[in-house]
Amino acid sequence: MSDSEIRRFKIIQDVCDRRIRRSDAAEILNLSVRQVQRLMNRLRECGAAGLTHQARGKPSNHRYPSNYREMILKLVRDNYEDFSPTLAREKLIELHNLSVSNETLRSWMIADGLWTPHARRKPRVYQPRYRRDCFGELIQIDGSHHDWFEGRSDKCCLLVFIDDATGRLMNLRFSETESAFDYMLATQEYLHEHGKPVAFYSDKHSIFRVNQEKSKQVGQTQYGRVLNELGIELICANSSQAKGRVERANLTLQNRLVKEMRLQGINTIEDANAWLPYFIADFNRRFAKPAKFPKDMHRKVRESKQELDDIFSWQETRKLSKSLTFQYDKVV
DSSP: OOHHHHHHHHHHHHHHTTSSOHHHHHHHHTOOHHHHHHHHHHHHHHGGGGGSOTTTTSOOTTOOOHHHHHHHHHHHHHHOTTSOHHHHHHHHHHHHOOOOOHHHHHHHHHHTTSOOOGGGSOOOOOOOOOOOSEETSOEEEEEEEEOTTTTSSOOEEEEEEEETTTOOEEEEEEESSOOHHHHHHHHHHHHHHHOBOSEEEEOOOTTTOEEETTTTEEEOOHHHHHHHHHTOEEEEOSSTGGGHHHHHHHHHHHHHHHHHHHHHTOOSHHHHHHHHHHHHHHHHHHHOOOOSEEEEOOBOOOSOHHHHHHHSSOOOOOOOOTTSOOOBTTBO
16 A cells, blocks of 8 residues: 555544544545545445555556557567667657657566666766866767677777767768778868867877887877877877766667668678768767857868878888988888
8 A cells, every 4th residue: 555545544444433523534635525435435345455546456548459569579579679678669660650658668678578677787886077068179089899780791890989078979980990090081081070179088099109118108109190280189098987988889889870780781881981970960869968068169170181181191200321211111
């Protein structure tokens, strides 16, 4: 019995024992005197259980038909078994025109063993790092190695650029490896579309930083030189948890992007890169948040195309000998 039903039982019991009048009980319970009499009769006949709501334990009159529930669960089992309830509901509405509430589908999938609720999972302990204030102030970058095409093509890497202040995906690019050249191409696309951010936030991968342990100095990589010439600060995180925004985005993409490409029939890196702008727009529409301050910190790219091509190139320093020659790649 609920708290209100226990309170009602005590008052009706007092009326039956002639400790209070029916009119007083009716005023306390905000009921009519006749309804109090009905409750007294029900208490004498059925006991305390007679005061509980008569619809308790019975199926709702507004429930979905059982065949509709089975049809929904069959579609989920056949096509969206590894989808979360939210994503599965989106696809049921978009692709099958079947409407069901998010929580109803969640409860169905939990009961059918298709989803494990968060309350049953092991808790994760972490310290949050608060977002930057403005859009374009800090862009987290990372490469995510994964079987993105689920065996339809070779495993590859997805380069992810995400804004720290808003959680917006700024750029995505599939590449066969995580190399400096691939980051240069992705950065060129970023600059062409958005401009120059204040800083990039990455890990200590050899693309971004050279650790010289003996001299305890940090050398500059080709990608670091590119950002330095463009006036973009490069910050290297000490741990994966420090750049948790992009790490969590990688997990979301490994869940959503893989299934979206499966539904779209995309099997190659070229087709995926051509389709990614549509996915980015849809992702940002669903998950991006407004920045604390509306100012856009991106700066205009003032370098010409030729200057950018010169910056985004592989450059190495060689010393000219007395014979006016230099050596590169074992060739004089």
